[in-house]
Amino acid sequence: MFASLSPAHAEEPLLKTAVDVAKGTVSFVLPEPDADGSAGCYIYASTLRSGLGSARIRLDRGMIGEEQLLCFQRYGGKVAVRFENPKFRASGDAGTETGAQESFAFSIPAMLPILNTGKDGSLTVDMAPFLASDVIGIGDALKRGGGSFRFAPGQSAVDAGSLKAFPDNIEIDAVQTFTSDNPGSEVKLIAPDAKSTSYVVHHSFIRLPEPGFEPRLADPRAPVGGPVVYDYGSALGMPLAIQLAAKFRLEKADPTAERSTVKKPIVFYIDPAAPEPVRTALVEGVNYWQESFEKAGFIDAFRAEVLPEGADPMDVRYSMVNWSNRLTRGWSYGGGIRDPRTGEIIKGNVVIGALRVWQDIAIFEGLVGTAQNGTGGPNDPVRAALDRIRQLGAHEVGHAIGFMHNFAGSTQDRTTVMDYPPPRIKLTDGKIDLSDAYAKSGGAWDDFSVDWLYGQPAPGVNPDAAAAEKALAIKEAGVAFATDIDGRDIALPSALASMWDDGPEPIAALDHMVKVRDIALSNFGYQTLLPGEPKANLRRKFVPIWLLHRYDVEAAGKLIGGMDYEYAVVGDNHPDPKPVAGATQTAAMNALIDLLSYETLTVPDRLVPLLSAPVTRLPDQQFNIEVMPNAGAAAFDPLVAADIGAQLPLESLLAPERLTRMLDQHRRDPSIPGPAELVAALDAKVVSVRPNAIARRIAYRTVLTIAEAAMDKNTAPGAAAILDDYLTRLGKRLTSPARGDGAPWASFMATALGDRERLIALVGEKEAVPDVPPGMPIGGDTGWFVD
Known part of the structure; x- marks a missing residue:
């Protein structure tokens, strides 16, 4: 059921489609079902093209829902959209594999009417029942903000004119509306009519990746994560739970060369919605990763650039750094679309909150005033905030290429962009100095991370064994690692894993920051405001x-x-x-x-x-x-x-x-x-x-x-x-x-x-x-x- 489907011709669309823009209908032509009724499997993902604009209710422009292994399955006169369950499997013979699949639930989000059966056995199905379903979870998210919301089919529609069919993917939008008689306060603050809020949901159907991707096993000493799968065919005494390391398929053009160009580079595109000079700062910051890939032996393997005019940021062929506006400040985050069977990253995706840079500027103005705003000087709040945006872009793309946090980086003089860095606030001659607020590159841990996850040993060398040697070597070099499980709560016991700290000694760092605070308070006053800004x-x-x-x-x-x-x-x-x-x-x-x-x-x-x-x-x-x-x-x-x-x-x-x-x-x-x-x-x-x-x-x-x-x-x-x-x-x-x-x-x-x-x-x-x-x-x- 999970085999890759190869196109007859490279330029043919993934599936034949038919649209009626006037009626707003979309149909897919599925291949003839096999003996088990399977009519093809794909990776499916949903993305919000338009959001709510709330930090509390995370429905952000550019936000991706959970990817699924989607299979079409014929049952009599209908075709089911089935979300399979590849988390549970059993390596072994066919009976063992089937037994594992049948032991765990699958999901059917929609049943599709069959509109026509072709002479070749193909099935034309109406996609509306699926495209109109709340697969991304908008209703549940709205409820978290207060009130009870329900999907309103009469105020929703498939945008048939948005359909694009490519050889490896199909992209289409739908407008989905949710109504409530008692909307929560957050929705009331934002929506023009809080009782009825609408969103453009983007659907992507993606060809299963071709064979050849080698899944990697995660290692607790390396900052990687990916799908956890349970293999009930594991040898007795061996672990059932297997953590895979999510990564892009990055292949050297010459696998025997220590350094080589690649067959397909990793490219991240910066959302043109980000205004200048932020847009350029994001390009520069994301490109911090170039050096790490070069050191790992990959020539011209990674780059960031602004999304070309006319390109669709929702298209799965473009790894994106999205710019999302919200009413109040909130998380930026990185992730993407992965093959749930293997951890292969198909599309990297980042969402950055637009208010971030404004809040950072406000902090720096509170520290040093507004006199140097826009000058480019050492205490220019705008310059420091743009340096932070560069680091943030690199950080979130780090997540999107497979890496988790390393909160120990700040204790070793910035070994990684994957820490949560505070501004480094120096005291020079008793005055606050922001000249070195943020690092302007990655560090030793980032180089290790890329080499561990993407580095390719010589042919014949076991990749997991080679990676284990690298993990031991970085430890022996003294580079530390501590991540979220030890960093998120103030009650946790690892000082190494603290967030937003700077320096190797927490007590000394606290003493320094208290001194900075004292100086900032002694200087605090109207000079922290711009001319004409309200004193409040x-x-x-x-x-x-x-x-x-x-x-x-x-x-x-x-x-x-x-x-x-x-x-x-x-x-x-x-x-x-x-x-x-x-x-x-x-x-x-x-x-x-x-x-x-x-x-x-x-x-x-x-x-x-x-x-x-x-x-x-x-x-x-x-x-x-x-x-x-x-x-x-x-x-x-x-x-x-x-x-x-x-x-x-x-x-x-x-x-x-x-x-x-x-x-x-x-x-x-x-x-x-x-x-x-x-x-x-x-x-x-x-x-x-x-x-x-x-x-x-x-x-x-x-x-x-x-x-x-x-x-x-x-x-x-x-x-x-x-x-x-x-x-x-x-x-x-x-x-x-x-x-x-x-x-x-x-x-x-x-x-x-x-x-x-x-x-x-x-x-x-x-x-x-x-x-x-x-x-x-x-x-x-x-x-x-x-x-």
């Missing part, structure tokens, strides 16, 4: 400066209860995991607690009136989600700013999983601080130091965060007991507060700590906790430094 925009540019150290807090926090470990296989001599040294953990713990001082979290008095400029414009979601809550109308609230600033270290220090590791590590090594040492330090340096309202607000947030961690089901019982005991003792200590300004606070906290139900209610009042303005874009509203 200071509130928006203030937030990333106030929270400039947020990701360094996360990196240093991972040292506490932290682990040193590497991805390894048996026999490669990688060291076994071990806890971070006790002295380092203690230093990190103290560094984060020091950030809770009221001096660090007091907004300079001179900035309070500047940050209280009123807003007279109409509601603007791009502005509203970026700022901190005020104390009524335009009145800036320094207490909220302190509370939000305190949440950064507290959420890291008191993450339940971290407390659990601290408990166990301290049990095995008393030099490592445990939960008791942590709460004792918080009590001595934060809770017991309350000379003013700012300090008391920080102490309040500290006590409630400790209580929340004690109640969290993910906190080990032993750790929860230590926290709960501290809260009990604190409540008793506060029952007789000394007279003074702090007495009401102490009395209030003593009452809460002495009444379990009241404490639970306080912890549960999430609406009363000021939200930390968006950082990384995970779900909902999205972040300053985004990927």
